[in-house]
Amino acid sequence: MSEELLSYEPASGEELWRAPVSNVDQEVPIARAAWPEWAAKPLTFRSETLRRFADRVKAEGEKLADLIARETGKPLWEARTEVESVANKVDISVTAYAERTPNRRIEGAMGLRNAVRHKPHGALAVLGPYNFPAHLPNGHIVPALLAGNSVIFKPSEKTPAVGAMLVDLFHSAGVPKEVLRLVVGGPDTGKALAGHPDIDGLLFTGSARTGLALNRQFANRPDKILALEMGGNNPIVVWDTADIRTAAILVVQSAFLSAGQRCTNARRLIVKEALADGLIEQVRDLANRLIVDHPHAEPAPYMGPVIDNDAADGLTESFLILMSNGGQVIRHMTRPVPGRPFLTPGIIDVTAMPERPDIELFGPLLQVIRVESFEAAIAEANNTSFGLSAALIGGSPKLYDQFWANARAGVINWNRPTNGASSAAPFGGIGLSGNYRPSAFYAADYCAYPVASSESDSMRASIGVGLRETDDGKPKLIRKGFL
Numbered sequence: 001m002s003e004e005l006l007s008y009e010p011a012s013g014e015e016l017w018r019a020p021v022s023n024v025d026q027e028v029p030i031a032r033a034a035w036p037e038w039a040a041k042p043l044t045f046r047s048e049t050l051r052r053f054a055d056r057v058k059a060e061g062e063k064l065a066d067l068i069a070r071e072t073g074k075p076l077w078e079a080r081t082e083v084e085s086v087a088n089k090v091d092i093s094v095t096a097y098a099e100r101t102p103n104r105r106i107e108g109a110m111g112l113r114n115a116v117r118h119k120p121h122g123a124l125a126v127l128g129p130y131n132f133p134a135h136l137p138n139g140h141i142v143p144a145l146l147a148g149n150s151v152i153f154k155p156s157e158k159t160p161a162v163g164a165m166l167v168d169l170f171h172s173a174g175v176p177k178e179v180l181r182l183v184v185g186g187p188d189t190g191k192a193l194a195g196h197p198d199i200d201g202l203l204f205t206g207s208a209r210t211g212l213a214l215n216r217q218f219a220n221r222p223d224k225i226l227a228l229e230m231g232g233n234n235p236i237v238v239w240d241t242a243d244i245r246t247a248a249i250l251v252v253q254s255a256f257l258s259a260g261q262r263c264t265n266a267r268r269l270i271v272k273e274a275l276a277d278g279l280i281e282q283v284r285d286l287a288n289r290l291i292v293d294h295p296h297a298e299p300a301p302y303m304g305p306v307i308d309n310d311a312a313d314g315l316t317e318s319f320l321i322l323m324s325n326g327g328q329v330i331r332h333m334t335r336p337v338p339g340r341p342f343l344t345p346g347i348i349d350v351t352a353m354p355e356r357p358d359i360e361l362f363g364p365l366l367q368v369i370r371v372e373s374f375e376a377a378i379a380e381a382n383n384t385s386f387g388l389s390a391a392l393i394g395g396s397p398k399l400y401d402q403f404w405a406n407a408r409a410g411v412i413n414w415n416r417p418t419n420g421a422s423s424a425a426p427f428g429g430i431g432l433s434g435n436y437r438p439s440a441f442y443a444a445d446y447c448a449y450p451v452a453s454s455e456s457d458s459m460r461a462s463i464g465v466g467l468r469e470t471d472d473g474k475p476k477l478i479r480k481g482f483l
């Protein structure tokens with residue numbers, strides 16, 4: 001009997017889905033054999049096939065949203081926005097492919113020309129996270145297929161049902177089954193896929209811990225493309241503003257959207273001392289009112305559960321560790337439903353903590369740091385090895401210029417939350433947040449490589465200097481010219 005992977009609904013604990021763990025050695029050769037034929041199709045064929053996929057996603061949108069909500073625990077309204085992003089990805093990727101990887105002809109002297117065109121890598125592996133089980137892997141899969149690659153996709157072991165439905169939707173739209181393969185399994189299957197000799201690259205979204213392991217695994221493989229999108233320890237800085245209420249809403253949205261399970265969620269609120277008490281009161285007041293409930297509940301919740309009990313245990317434990325190391329509790333993180341991973345938002349002032357851990361606490365947990373000067377705020381914002389998103393709330397155009405110039409992150413916002421990044425812009429981070437291969441609009445860059453060609457319709461050759469002519473027996477030097 002082959003080993004099975006089971007998935008459970010976080011909100012209820014009920015089993016949702018099960019399937020045998022895949023054999024990577026069977027799946028990779030199928031995708032590898034399939035890519036040349038797919039790549040040889042006209043680009044319009046591939047883009048039209050993917051547009052049919054977008055239509056299939058829209059047609060099955062409610063079913064997909066329901067499954068996402070069940071398998072991740074995120075509220076149904078939020079799962080619907082994920083479905084929308086999945087469908088929108090196709091047109092955005094078609095535009096991105098044309099803009100980021102256009103064919104170019106550079107005319108030279110005497111009828112010579114240089115051409116720049118792009119080729120797919122071949123068979124690419126995609127490893128997905130659980131927090132956006134459709135949208136984020138889709139953000140690799142669509143541009144990869146569009147560029148002519150085949151894809152072997154392993155969804156997170158926590159959200160395999162959504163991964164399987166996504167792959168079915170591609171197939172039902174006409175993407176050949178051999179060109180997109182689903183691989184079911186956990187970290188060991190991920191490792192086997194990443195280490196398979198026949199993949200031409202790996203597109204990863206997930207934690208820094210896994211990303212670092214993959215980076216080591218690929219250390220002596222410069223021949224394989226590796227795109228890493230990892231976590232963050234993101235700062236939100238609140239500075240001079242009279243509109244504390246709106247600032248508080250932006251903080252809550254940044255910290256607690258998706259129950260804090262977005263790589264772009266704000267983990268650290270850095271606030272001017274003079275504003276701190278007023279702002280914290282408003283943030284706590286809003287956090288008290290956030291509905292934490294089942295994804296399908298009415299009235300609709302702001303937050304569902306986190307992904308599982310292990311994650312919830314880890315977060316409540318982290319809250320206790322911050323408390324016992326000098327953090328001052330502003331709002332306790334609690335477990336309102338015994339035995340299930342629902343969490344209420346936790347807020348803790350860590351200003352007095354001597355050594356703050358620089359780790360991504362992937363849940364509804366916000367740390368507050370009070371500072372006296374804007375320079376100290378920027379230093380605090382940069383006091384992390386990650387660098388995904390950062391936001392300034394309030395201030396002035398001049399302060400924003402200073403913040404933008406000095407904050408180290410791939411997403412830097414002003415008077416907007418740290419999350420909710422646009423798919424029409426590049427998306428990625430620096431430091432432990434990524435490896436300078438931003439995704440979203442720039443995913444086109446890592447899905448194809450440029451080929452430069454010098455071309456002429458007729459043969460052209462020249463010998464520069466140093467050719468000895470022997471026909472008349474007298475040495476002669478031809479300095480330059482076409483023969």
Ligand SMILES: NC(=O)C1=CN([C@@H]2O[C@H](COP(=O)(O)OP(=O)(O)OC[C@H]3O[C@@H](n4cnc5c(N)ncnc54)[C@H](O)[C@@H]3O)[C@@H](O)[C@H]2O)C=CC1
Binds near residue numbers: 186214263
């Ligand atoms: N920067 C970005 O775009 C995003 C980053 N994330 C990050 O993802 C994390 C949450 O997702 P998780 O599913 O917990 O991430 P994870 O790193 O645990 O898993 C991601 C994928 O890698 C696989 N995997 C795990 N260990 C592996 C190994 N040693 N070798 C190969 N594959 C392995 C898993 O099975 C899964 O498919 C957070 O840290 C979050 O910040 C999530 C979304 C977006």
Ligand SMILES: O=C(O)CCC(=O)N[C@@H](CCC(=O)O)C(=O)O
Binds near residue numbers: 261265423424
């Ligand atoms: O990938 C895109 O198309 C845009 C980037 C995006 O969706 N970012 C999300 C966070 C993704 C995550 O946490 O997993 C956002 O900024 O909210």
